[in-house]
Amino acid sequence: MALKAEIVSIGSELVSGQNLDTNAPWLSRALGELGIATAYHTSIGDDMADHVAAFRIAADRADLVLTTGGLGPTQDDLVREALAGAAGVGLREDPDSLAAIAALFGRRNRPMADRNRLQAMLPEGAEALPNPIGTAPGVWMSIGRAAFASMPGVPNEMKVMFADQVVPRLRLRHWVERVIVHRKIALFGKGESDIEAEALDLTARGHVPEVGITASDSTISFRIRGEGLTLEAAWAQTEETAGLIRRRFGPLVLGEGAVDVADALVEQLKRAGATMATAESCTGGIVAHLVTAIAGVSPYYLGGVVSYSNRAKTDMLGVPAGLIEAHGAVSAEVAAAMAVGARERFGTDLAVSTTGVAGPGGGTPEKPVGLVYLGLATADGVETRRVEIGPEQPRGIIQRRSAKQALDMARVALLARPDRGVSP
Amino acid sequence: MALKAEIVSIGSELVSGQNLDTNAPWLSRALGELGIATAYHTSIGDDMADHVAAFRIAADRADLVLTTGGLGPTQDDLVREALAGAAGVGLREDPDSLAAIAALFGRRNRPMADRNRLQAMLPEGAEALPNPIGTAPGVWMSIGRAAFASMPGVPNEMKVMFADQVVPRLRLRHWVERVIVHRKIALFGKGESDIEAEALDLTARGHVPEVGITASDSTISFRIRGEGLTLEAAWAQTEETAGLIRRRFGPLVLGEGAVDVADALVEQLKRAGATMATAESCTGGIVAHLVTAIAGVSPYYLGGVVSYSNRAKTDMLGVPAGLIEAHGAVSAEVAAAMAVGARERFGTDLAVSTTGVAGPGGGTPEKPVGLVYLGLATADGVETRRVEIGPEQPRGIIQRRSAKQALDMARVALLARPDRGVSP
Numbered sequence A, B: 001m002a003l004k005a006e007i008v009s010i011g012s013e014l015v016s017g018q019n020l021d022t023n024a025p026w027l028s029r030a031l032g033e034l035g036i037a038t039a040y041h042t043s044i045g046d047d048m049a050d051h052v053a054a055f056r057i058a059a060d061r062a063d064l065v066l067t068t069g070g071l072g073p074t075q076d077d078l079v080r081e082a083l084a085g086a087a088g089v090g091l092r093e094d095p096d097s098l099a100a101i102a103a104l105f106g107r108r109n110r111p112m113a114d115r116n117r118l119q120a121m122l123p124e125g126a127e128a129l130p131n132p133i134g135t136a137p138g139v140w141m142s143i144g145r146a147a148f149a150s151m152p153g154v155p156n157e158m159k160v161m162f163a164d165q166v167v168p169r170l171r172l173r174h175w176v177e178r179v180i181v182h183r184k185i186a187l188f189g190k191g192e193s194d195i196e197a198e199a200l201d202l203t204a205r206g207h208v209p210e211v212g213i214t215a216s217d218s219t220i221s222f223r224i225r226g227e228g229l230t231l232e233a234a235w236a237q238t239e240e241t242a243g244l245i246r247r248r249f250g251p252l253v254l255g256e257g258a259v260d261v262a263d264a265l266v267e268q269l270k271r272a273g274a275t276m277a278t279a280e281s282c283t284g285g286i287v288a289h290l291v292t293a294i295a296g297v298s299p300y301y302l303g304g305v306v307s308y309s310n311r312a313k314t315d316m317l318g319v320p321a322g323l324i325e326a327h328g329a330v331s332a333e334v335a336a337a338m339a340v341g342a343r344e345r346f347g348t349d350l351a352v353s354t355t356g357v358a359g360p361g362g363g364t365p366e367k368p369v370g371l372v373y374l375g376l377a378t379a380d381g382v383e384t385r386r387v388e389i390g391p392e393q394p395r396g397i398i399q400r401r402s403a404k405q406a407l408d409m410a411r412v413a414l415l416a417r418p419d420r421g422v423s424p
Helices: A023-033 A048-061 A079-087 A095-107 A114-120 A155-172 A192-197 A231-252 A261-272 A286-292 A310-317 A321-327 A332-346 A395-415 B023-033 B048-061 B079-087 B095-107 B114-120 B155-172 B192-197 B231-252 B261-272 B286-292 B310-317 B321-327 B332-346 B395-415
Strands: A004-010 A037-044 A064-068 A091-093 A121-123 A127-129 A138-143 A146-151 A179-187 A210-216 A219-228 A253-256 A276-280 A301-306 A350-356 A371-378 A381-388 B004-010 B037-044 B064-068 B091-093 B121-123 B127-129 B138-143 B146-151 B179-187 B210-216 B219-228 B253-256 B276-280 B301-306 B350-356 B371-378 B381-388
Touching: A004 A023, A004 A048, A023 A037, A023 A064, A023 A155, A037 A048, A037 B048, A048 A064, A048 A079, A048 A138, A048 A146, A048 B037, A048 B048, A064 A155, A079 A091, A079 A121, A079 A138, A079 A146, A095 A114, A114 A121, A121 A138, A127 A146, A127 A155, A138 A155, A146 A155, A179 A231, A192 A210, A219 A231, A231 A253, A253 A261, A261 A286, A261 A395, A276 A286, A276 A332, A276 A395, A286 A301, A286 A395, A286 B286, A301 A310, A301 A332, A301 B310, A310 A321, A310 A332, A310 B301, A310 B332, A321 A332, A332 A350, A332 A371, A332 A381, A332 B310, A350 A395, A371 A395, A381 A395, B004 B023, B004 B048, B023 B037, B023 B064, B023 B155, B037 B048, B048 B064, B048 B079, B048 B138, B048 B146, B064 B155, B079 B091, B079 B121, B079 B138, B079 B146, B095 B114, B114 B121, B121 B138, B127 B146, B127 B155, B138 B155, B146 B155, B179 B231, B192 B210, B219 B231, B231 B253, B253 B261, B261 B286, B261 B395, B276 B286, B276 B332, B276 B395, B286 B301, B286 B395, B301 B310, B301 B332, B310 B321, B310 B332, B321 B332, B332 B350, B332 B371, B332 B381, B350 B395, B371 B395, B381 B395
Parallel strands: A004 A037, A004 A064, A064 A146, A276 A301, A276 A350, B004 B037, B004 B064, B064 B146, B276 B301, B276 B350
Antiparallel strands: A037 B037, A091 A121, A127 A138, A138 A146, A179 A219, A179 A253, A210 A219, A301 B301, A350 A371, A371 A381, B091 B121, B127 B138, B138 B146, B179 B219, B179 B253, B210 B219, B350 B371, B371 B381
8 A cells, every 4th residue: 555644734823824834845746756645734833732633643654754843942843742643652852863962063163052952852762863954853653553743843953853854754654765867958939839749759658768848937947856775876767768859859948957048158158268248128138148157157148128118228329319219119120230339339248138118017019018129249240139028917027038038039049059158 | 632634635636736726734833723733745636546546545654635636527536436445435426515615506507517516415324515616515524443534625615614514623622622823023134143143032842822033025024922811812922922022123124924125115195194106227227116016005105216227327316427427427426416316306205326336347346336325305304325235246136126125224214203194
């Protein structure tokens, strides 16, 4: 029979709704990776009777119970005592835990308070789970037929303890015998459904390895699941499919992991040793912001103009006033002139530009909200692109999506260039 | 004795950790506003035995049980049957619910599927909770000593049903007799602890009305809790304290509600009929982005320069190359020259500038990471400010905090100006 896990999250700030419980979803996903299904999440406040009752219910219906929180040194921290109560045993002081807590205070040059001594108490028959980065040791014990692992509520401490202390104990019980990895390949430049349509052979049910597609902020990611007896074997299982995706989608591929279009562009600027400038109207500085959010970009990104008014387009970028009059500020002609002007004035290898209607007002039948013209100027000349984000989209989305498309025009143009600069 | 509530969230996507449960925290906060404390959150997957067992546990330990999810028309939607099972009663078809579901499909010009008929089934003795925006009616019934309200999992449908159907039923039972409001006043320009130190009389335990302080992204908010038999009475209870905070903190006050420094600045630009430009180095476009994120700002914000390289500072803003050589790009002198240059070139009433070390590299003992000079140029001249965000802060925080401080210099300068433009 399949194992059933329960996760009990402890803290009055959780049941009052003040804090969102992110520990339970994280643990559920982590258990899922190991092949263990979570059947129940429970949250309780800082009340002893509720603790004991919840632990008894969990011991009765689950094989593995993970608890987070309630291991601190204050009166509100009831887990150690409640575990003993639910198991019907007493508490004892654990000398190893006491020594570890005292050593931590020593390293921090602070005296250990008496109440921290409480954190070294363990239910009879329980093992302490060492906590290398905090004062609260965890607790590993059996209550009825269930194995309990009680961990701190601080996410970092919990995650380290889960990986280093809990997972090996699950392996010892032969509850976990496989390793599962997820390899992510990020793409940009087409919609999720278009990319999915070109990958139906990979995403079909039953494909080994399993391949999923997710979209986030215009970046589409393939997620390849590899499984094996070792980490190396699990990773090797993803190799062939990862290579296939890279070949099939070519220039759309930004890279592996949580890579964004701005990261990929900056990598290309470095690789090609190229410099860049920006000229923004409707995006109002987001293109520049996305690029300058990346550390170390200053040799490659020289600057930009936010030409929000027509006068700024003329004065700061040299867009002819007559061109704006003839075609309107939102036009391919003006986008082209902005990009060319920025490239000249900043003296860069390339420049991108944006001009459009970010909304919510200002749309017309010919130039609706969401219409944006993008420009890219290089030594070879200038190209423009017309994009429609959709009039129903909020201003922030129109600005952000069109900014990313402008960055992508520069990224794709750089792909063809030979290496000249620092390798990424 | 105080009422105890339990919230049961239903869906395999919750216990697997794929989706974060935001319904339970929302409902806990909403119940808290009404004076009802939530003692337990439970999440279960789409399994009938788990449903019935969880409902029985809840009926046994809580006075009020709110459930979300599991009311749809598919085989995975088990709540109606599980409620009947937990109460030991049968199911009947509710003619009113059936008519409402059929009417909804009629309005959408779609045929009603047979399986949607299942959504009109109710446990014997239960009342349907009408759902004006979805097909799934909710369920209101007693199991043992507890009142159950089962609502859809779609947050919007849940929230409407809670407010319109559940709260009035709680009032009918005299479980809710007070109205609670929270009034928020946003401040900018000092740290949370400094502001708190000047408001200890208001935030003291026992102060009526209760006043709390929260900080988010450099904005500090007072939260005043008003309570009364009616909404008007609850609001009136906050009036005096709100006035006191406004008088005491004067120019630091951005406004009421979720207002940010950029919103407050744009309001001042409109009020004073003033125009503005930006000149950014280390903030790389965030100042411009924060301003242009606000719709309708184009008559007041004319544009900006991201002068990331020294050459851009000279060419695009007229900062003398000798000034950069003498004082360095990160200096009060260059910040002043950038602001003056932007004001002249864009022809605006005022301009703000930023130049600093955003990190993580590039710091020196004299000019550490996190050091930023801000400039503000007006018709009266130019002023600068030196801020240190702290070398341990990540690049994004240094950029964002210094950008907001630059905006705040402009906001405070505008406060003294008379009305000339559109009233906010």
